[in-house]
Structures are given as structure tokens and as C-alpha cells.
Amino acid sequence: xxxxxxxxxxxxxxxxxxxxxxxxxxxxxxxxxxxxxxxxxxxxxxxxxxxxxxxxxxxxxxxxxxxxxxxxxxxxxxxxxxxxxxxxxxxxxxxxxxxxxxxxx
Amino acid sequence: xxxxxxxxxxxxxxxxxxxxxxxxxxxxxxxxxxxxxxxxxxxxxxxxxxxxxxxxxxxxxxxxxxxxxxxxxxxxxxxxxxxxxxxxxxxxxxxxxxxxxxxxxxxxxxxxxxxxxxxxxxxxxxxxxxxxxxxxxxxxxxxxxxxxxxxxxxxxxxxxxxxxxxxxxxxxxxxxxxxxxxxxxxxxxxxxxxxxxxxxxxxxxxxxxxxxxxxxxxxxxxxxxxxxxxxxxxxxxxxxxxxxxxxxxxxxxxxxxxxxxxxxxxxxxxxxxxxxxxxxxxxxxxxxxxxxxxxxxxxxxxxxxxxxxxxxxxxxxxxxxxxxxxxxxxxxxxxxxxxxxxxxxxxxxxxxxxxxxxxxxxxxxxxxxxxxxxxxxxxxxxxxxxxxxxxxxxxxxxxxxxxxxxxxxxxxxxxxxxxxxxxx
Numbered sequence: 001x002x003x004x005x006x007x008x009x010x011x012x013x014x015x016x017x018x019x020x021x022x023x024x025x026x027x028x029x030x031x032x033x034x035x036x037x038x039x040x041x042x043x044x045x046x047x048x049x050x051x052x053x054x055x056x057x058x059x060x061x062x063x064x065x066x067x068x069x070x071x072x073x074x075x076x077x078x079x080x081x082x083x084x085x086x087x088x089x090x091x092x093x094x095x096x097x098x099x100x101x102x103x104x105x
Numbered sequence: 106x107x108x109x110x111x112x113x114x115x116x117x118x119x120x121x122x123x124x125x126x127x128x129x130x131x132x133x134x135x136x137x138x139x140x141x142x143x144x145x146x147x148x149x150x151x152x153x154x155x156x157x158x159x160x161x162x163x164x165x166x167x168x169x170x171x172x173x174x175x176x177x178x179x180x181x182x183x184x185x186x187x188x189x190x191x192x193x194x195x196x197x198x199x200x201x202x203x204x205x206x207x208x209x210x211x212x213x214x215x216x217x218x219x220x221x222x223x224x225x226x227x228x229x230x231x232x233x234x235x236x237x238x239x240x241x242x243x244x245x246x247x248x249x250x251x252x253x254x255x256x257x258x259x260x261x262x263x264x265x266x267x268x269x270x271x272x273x274x275x276x277x278x279x280x281x282x283x284x285x286x287x288x289x290x291x292x293x294x295x296x297x298x299x300x301x302x303x304x305x306x307x308x309x310x311x312x313x314x315x316x317x318x319x320x321x322x323x324x325x326x327x328x329x330x331x332x333x334x335x336x337x338x339x340x341x342x343x344x345x346x347x348x349x350x351x352x353x354x355x356x357x358x359x360x361x362x363x364x365x366x367x368x369x370x371x372x373x374x375x376x377x378x379x380x381x382x383x384x385x386x387x388x389x390x391x392x393x394x395x396x397x398x399x400x401x402x403x404x405x406x407x408x409x410x411x412x413x414x415x416x417x418x419x420x421x422x423x424x425x426x427x428x429x430x431x432x433x434x435x436x437x438x439x440x441x442x443x444x445x446x447x448x449x450x451x452x453x454x455x456x457x458x459x460x461x462x463x464x465x466x467x468x469x470x471x472x473x474x475x476x477x478x479x480x481x482x483x484x485x486x487x488x489x490x491x492x493x494x495x496x497x498x499x500x501x502x503x504x505x506x507x508x509x510x511x512x513x514x515x516x517x518x519x520x521x522x523x524x525x526x527x528x529x
Contacts, residue, residue, distance in 0.1 A: 060378075066328075067262060067357065068373040081328065081342035102402060 006032045011097075018093065018100040022057060025097025033095045037086065042095070046083055049073055053096040063093040063101040108134040109425055112194055112204040114184055115361075116141035116169035118149075118496070119396030119410035120210030125498035126418040128174045131425075138178045138202065140194065144169050147238060148491060149266065150407065150484075153273055153443065155241035156353075157281045158249070162242050172496045184211075187367040189389055206391045206421050209377050211364070213266055213397040213405055217356035220261055220332060227334020232352045235274060236266070247351060248281065253290030254350030256282075259339055260297045261329045264376075265358050266397055266405045269452075271295065272302065272312055273443045274353060279319040280445030288320075296324045296339060296347055307517065308452055308460045311474055315444060329354075358405075360398055376400040381456065383430040384417045391424060393417050401436070402456065408439040411495050415506045437508040439465075441484035449480035455508040463513040466503050470512060 001020070004013045006029035012020045017036075019025055030050060034042050042050070052073040056064050066089040070077035080088035089101045111127060113120045116139045124139050131137065146169040154160035170179040183197035193203040215236055217223045223232065233244040256278060260271045275295050282288040295302065295316065302316055302323050303309040316323055330342040332354065339347045360375025369388050371377055378387040379399040386392035395417050396410035403409045413434050420430035436456030443449045451471050452460035464470040471480055494501055 064373070065263075071373045078330070078342065081330070085343055087326070087328070 014100070016094075016100060019097040020099065022054075022098045025054075029097065030095050033097070037084075037091050037094060039084070039091075039095075043083075045075060045079070046092075046095075049075055049080065049083065049088070049092045050096045053092055053098060057096070057098040063089065063096070063098045065089050065101050108132070108136060109205040110136040110138070110203065111206045111208065111421070111425075112202055113137065113139045113208040113210055114141075114187075114194065114363075115139075115210035115212055115396075115398070116144075116146060116173070116179065117210065117212050117396070118407045118491075119212070119398070119413070120208065121146070121169070121172045121496045122411060122414045122498045123208050123210060123395055123417055124177050125172075125174050125496065126414055127421070128176050129498065130418065130422060133176065136178070137176070138180055139169075139173060140180045140182055140184060140196070140202070141169055142181070142183045144179075144181055146172055146496075148488060150491070151488065152235055152238065152241045153270055153277070155238075156235050156244040156248050156274075157277050158245060159277075162238050165238065167492070172492075174497070184361075184363040185366065186363050187370055187392075189367065189369055189392070192391065204391075206393065206424060208417070208421070209364070209370075209386065209392065209394045209398050210396055210410075211361035211398050213264070213358040213376070214361060215356045216359050217354070219357045219359075220329060220354075222332040222334065223354060223356060225332075225334055227337075230334070231337065231350065232332060232334040232354060234354050234356055236270075236355055244353065248278075251282075251291075251351055252287050255292045255294065255337075255348055257294045257296055257339065257347055257349035257352045259327075259329055259332075259347075259352060259354045260295075260299070261355060261357050262298045264374075264405060265355050267440070268404060269303070269312075269440055269442045271297075271353075271355050272316070275316065275321045276319060276445040277443060279321065292322070293320065294322045294324060294347065294349075296327045296329070298326065298328055300326050305452075305454070305459045307462075308474065311450065312442075315476075319445070358397075364398070372400055374400075381436070382433040383420050384413055384434055385420065385424075385430055390430075393421050393424075403434075403436045404438045404440070406438060406440060407491070407495070409437070411501070412437040412439075412506050414498060435507055437506065439504070441480055441487065443481065443484055444476050447478055447481050448476045449484050450474060450476055451480045451483065453508060453513075458508065458510075458513075458518055461514050461517045465512060466505075466509045467512045470503075473513065 011024040084091040148165045151160045151165040185195045185197045193201045234240040301309045302313045328342040331340040364371035364375045377394045379394040397405040416432040416434040419432040439453045454460045462474045
């Protein structure tokens with residue numbers, strides 16, 4: 001098990017840096033995770049997406065994929081890519097401290 | 106015993122095989138109704154072969170009603186919505202069809218209009234899909250006249266039916282263009298939203314090697330935002346561009362429209378949240394789900410619907426008898442992957458075990474994860490098996506519902522069952 005330290009607290013993450021225990025996450029950690037992903041300042045719109053993902057994870061036990069995010073978060077797909085250019089669902093899930101959205105095959 | 110009523114929405118692979126299995130095991134007084142909007146049952150695995158002149162549209166379609174056993178009512182109608190609270194299906198003409206148990210078997214639909222520009226200028230001319238019968242037929246004509254240039258195959262995003270089909274298309278296109286003597290004038294590129302050609306690690310190594318040997322360039326993590334048919338380019342949300350002369354696009358998929366209109370039934374994409382073991386819908390215990398209509402992490406493939414059938418029917422019977430479901434689906438999936446030149450790969454896996462080499466279904470059998478002529482013959486033989494064994498709800502000879510481990514190189518199994526990639 002790998003660990004990372006955000007806001008002075010050590011947390012458990014997987015090989016790609018996704019939280020394995022979402023309960024360890026606090027809002028204070030989000031800006032540091034975001035900065036590591038190349039997002040210097042989390043805007044209100046970033047927070048809207050991050051909080052929505054936390055909510056979805058708590059409701060369903062899984063982070064939404066990008067299409068579900070665009071349909072339900074109130075942020076359209078184009079803007080999602082502007083906010084999280086490296087991949088909205090993955091990067092926002094990492095900042096929100098939830099496991100990687102599961103792929104479907 | 107009071108007669109009970111089971112309503113099945115969808116007369117495709119899953120709905121047909123479940124109805125036929127149910128008819129054999131329920132009391133003769135129990136009613137089974139299959140509802141579908143049309144009477145055209147399409148053999149979907151055959152679509153891949155149509156663009157290359159290896160199959161014809163007329164051969165792939167049969168009557169849905171004719172695939173159902175005597176004693177099953179086929180009702181040709183559109184579904185407006187399911188009223189979960191009242192246990193009834195409401196048809197588009199307002200008719201109410203009550204049920205004791207419901208089977209959602211309405212599959213996945215193509216949503217090409219959800220990708221900007223895809224159905225705009227150039228659609229059906231230089232931008233195609235082979236995921237529908239008209240699309241595959243039109244593409245056959247376009248490919249026959251294609252003598253050189255950039256051929257791009259684009260997987261917009263998962264989930265899609267048969268995730269290996271776009272790769273098979275690349276392999277067959279390479280074979281087809283070589284046979285026509287124009288392969289050296291064609292740049293063949295596979296563009297995918299995934300972070301690799303395929304999502305399963307062992308399988309990805311084999312398939313990536315094949316793509317490389319066949320000269321197919323692979324562009325990964327490409328989030329298609331816009332298809333410019335006039336200008337001949339795919340534009341990603343990250344502004345990357347891939348130019349084409351002929352594009353073959355696998356559009357976004359979603360569940361059936363009525364799912365979205367039925368309060369509580371579906372997720373944001375119209376698929377039905379389903380217990381991955383019992384196949385009961387999470388929303389209510391008298392609703393079961395099969396095949397492409399589920400939100401399961403199993404492939405959207407006919408073999409999955411076949412393996413789910415036995416489990417679903419067992420659990421649905423128990424529900425009607427007032428018992429808890431106790432049969433469990435293991436995620437068993439079995440796919441032939443056509444690789445061109447009369448060869449194919451075979452993969453066999455489940456929720457927990459990724460595809461590994463070996464033999465199927467036991468130590469003597471078809472080679473797994475390796476190209477062979479035998480597997481190609483298996484893929485061709487599957488068409489007859491489909492109409493005469495799978496749809497009637499019989500077993501496949503020597504192949505059980507649970508994934509076999511005998512014959513598999515379990516020592517090569519990946520230790521991480523977690524799926525990677527696939528979601529941006």
C-alpha cells in the first residue's frame with residue numbers, strides 16, 4: 001500500500017494516487033491534490049464537480065464516469081474538460097478523494 | 106396455484122432466451138409476454154462482417170416472434186414507461202400490462218447524435234458506423250470504393266456493445282485492403298478513449314502486438330468532442346485532431362428511452378442498476394435485468410446474456426415462490442476475436458479472472474488468447490448455435506454457465522482483478 005501526505009496527514013492511495021479509503025479525505029486536502037494534478041486554483045466550478053462526486057460516491061459507492069458527470073453534475077462536458085483537461089472523471093475523482101471511476105468493458 | 110404473469114421487455118438475445126427458458130419451467134397457466142417495438146431480430150455479431158462483404162443484411166434478420174416457444178405471447182408495441190410502484194408496464198397507446206415479475210431485456214441503443222457533428226455533414230458518406238444494419242450496409246459500399254488514404258476507426262467512449270468489435274474491424278480492414286492490393290496506400294488508425302487498445306492487461310498485450318504487426322497505429326485517451334465530416338477530422342476535447350478520409354465511428358451507447366421515463370429504474374445513461382450476482386434490479390425485487398440493459402461491469406455481449414439466463418430464471422422462479430434469490434452470476438464472458446486471414450482469438454473470463462492463455466472449455470479444446478483457424482471456425486459456427494441453441498434457451502455443448510478454470514493457465518492470471526482505464 002502506497003501513501004501520500006496532504007494537509008499534513010498521511011493517507012492511503014493506490015498505484016495511481018487514488019484514495020483507497022475515502023473516509024481519510026478532508027476538504028483541506030483538495031487544493032494540494034489539485035496542484036499535483038496541475039490545477040493551481042480550485043474555482044467554485046471545480047468545487048461543484050468535486051462535491052458532486054463526493055455525493056455520488058456516498059450514494060452509489062462509485063465515482064461517476066464523464067458522461068454521467070456531464071448529465072448530472074450541472075457542468076456540461078465541454079466545461080468539464082476545460083476545468084480538468086487531463087480527464088474530468090479521473091482527475092476530479094482523485095481530487096475528491098474517492099477511488100478511480102471503474103471502467104466498463 | 107394462482108396463475109402468475111411475467112413480462113419481458115425486449116425480444117433480443119436476452120429477452121428471447123429468458124422467455125424460452127421460463128416457458129419450460131413455469132406452470133402452463135402462468136403467462137409470459139414479450140414486448141418489442143418491431144418483429145426484426147438481428148444477429149448482431151454478424152454486423153462486423155457486412156462491411157467486408159462477408160455477410161449480407163438479409164441473412165442476419167429473422168422474426169422475433171418465430172424465436173419464441175409456443176405459449177409465449179409476443180406483443181409488438183412501444184413501451185412508454187414502467188410503473189414500478191403499481192407493478193405494470195404502460196405501453197405508448199396507454200395500455201397497461203400488469204406483471205408479477207418483470208424482466209428488463211431492452212438492451213443498449215446507439216446515440217450518435219450525442220457526439221457533436223457525427224450525424225452532420227458527411228454522415229453515411231465519409232463518416233460511418235457498422236453498429237447498425239443500415240450503417241454496416243452503407244459502409245460496405247464506401248469501403249469497396251476506398252483505394253487509399255486515411256482510414257480511422259474511433260471508439261468514442263464506453264460502455265459499448267462488444268468492446269472488441271472495433272479492434273476486430275481494424276484486423277479485418279487490414280486483411281480486406283491487402284486482399285484488394287491497396288493496403289500500402291492506406292494509413293489505418295485506431296482511436297480510442299481508453300488508455301490502451303484494450304482494458305484487460307493480459308489481453309491488451311496480445312491485441313496490441315497484433316495491431317502493431319498489422320501496421321495499425323493506435324491513438325489512446327482520445328476524448329472525441331466533435332466529428333468534422335466536411336473537413337475530415339476528429340477533434341478531441343483537449344483540441345488534439347486526427348485527420349481522416351474515411352471514418353468508422355462506434356457511437357455512444359445508452360439504455361432504452363423508456364428506462365429514462367420510468368421513475369427510479371435507470372441510471373444517468375439509461376442502464377439499470379443491477380445486483381451483479383443475483384441479476385435482480387436494485388430498485389425492486391420483482392424486477393430482473395439481463396444483457397446489455399444492465400449496468401454491470403461485464404461486457405455487453407451475447408455470451409454474457411446467455412450465461413446470465415440460467416441464473417436469472419432460477420432466481421425469478423424463487424421470487425415467484427416467495428423465496429430469496431440464491432443463484433449467483435460470476436461475470437462469465439466468452440468472446441471470439443476475429444483477427445483476419447481466417448483466424449481468430451478466443452478469450453474467456455469473469456468478474457475476477459482476466460483472460461489467460463490455455464485451452465477452452467477444458468484441457469482439450471480451443472486455444473485461448475492465441476490466433477488459430479480453429480477459433481475462426483468456432484466464430485462462424487456460433488451463428489447456427491445462436492439461432493438453434495442460445496435463443497431457444499438450451500445450453501452450449503460442453504460449456505457451462507460458470508467460467509471453467511480447468512485448461513486455463515491460472516499461474517498467468519493477473520493478481521489485480523480491478524479494471525483499469527476506460528473512464529476518462
